Amino acid sequence: MPFIPLDFTPPHRASFGDFKMDVLGPDYAKLDHQAVQTSANVIRNVFGPDNHWPPADINFEENLADLHRHFDEFKQRQAFAYCLLSPDEKRYLGCFYLKPIKSRQENDWRKQRFQAQAFLWLSADDNPLRKDKAIATLQSWLAQDWPLNAIAWPGREPSWEAWLSIASIQP
Secondary structure, eight states, rough: SSOOOOOOOOEEEEEEEOOOEEOOSSHHHHHHHHHHHHHHHHHHHSSSSTOOSSTTTTHHHHHHHHHHHHHHHHHHSSSSEEEOOOSSSSSSSEEEEEEEOSSTTOOHHHHHHSSEEEEEEEOOOOOOOOOHHHHHHHHHHHHHSSSSOEEEETTTOOOOOHHHHHHTOOO
């Protein structure tokens, strides 16, 4: 079953009052690498309690390889990564990811409860965006513009503890 319907065209750009979004890819390599380096401790907590990405010494080439992977996933409709930019597009504010729920467990009930999972990290450098407002904006955008009914925000809603325990819960 595809992650999103075949007749849906994922938006490449979006504009909101406080920020804009564009597909995350190699065009943003320098800005993304700088933000990843200065925000590494924040980012590690976004993707899970035991997540080790990015490494403290991530170099430009490693980060660029990640950007190529994200860009290819977008083109292949496997996952969708966006960079967040200031309204004038001069500041790199963070990244937003919309992904299918992957699990090695045969009967992982998260896949039945949610159609996707979303993650957001904001740059730690003097960022004008408030996390709660950015999330509310993104949730509204997803509800209005995407054909997904139930999107989890692991680590936020539900908490990491609940998200990790859901995998073994039977309905």
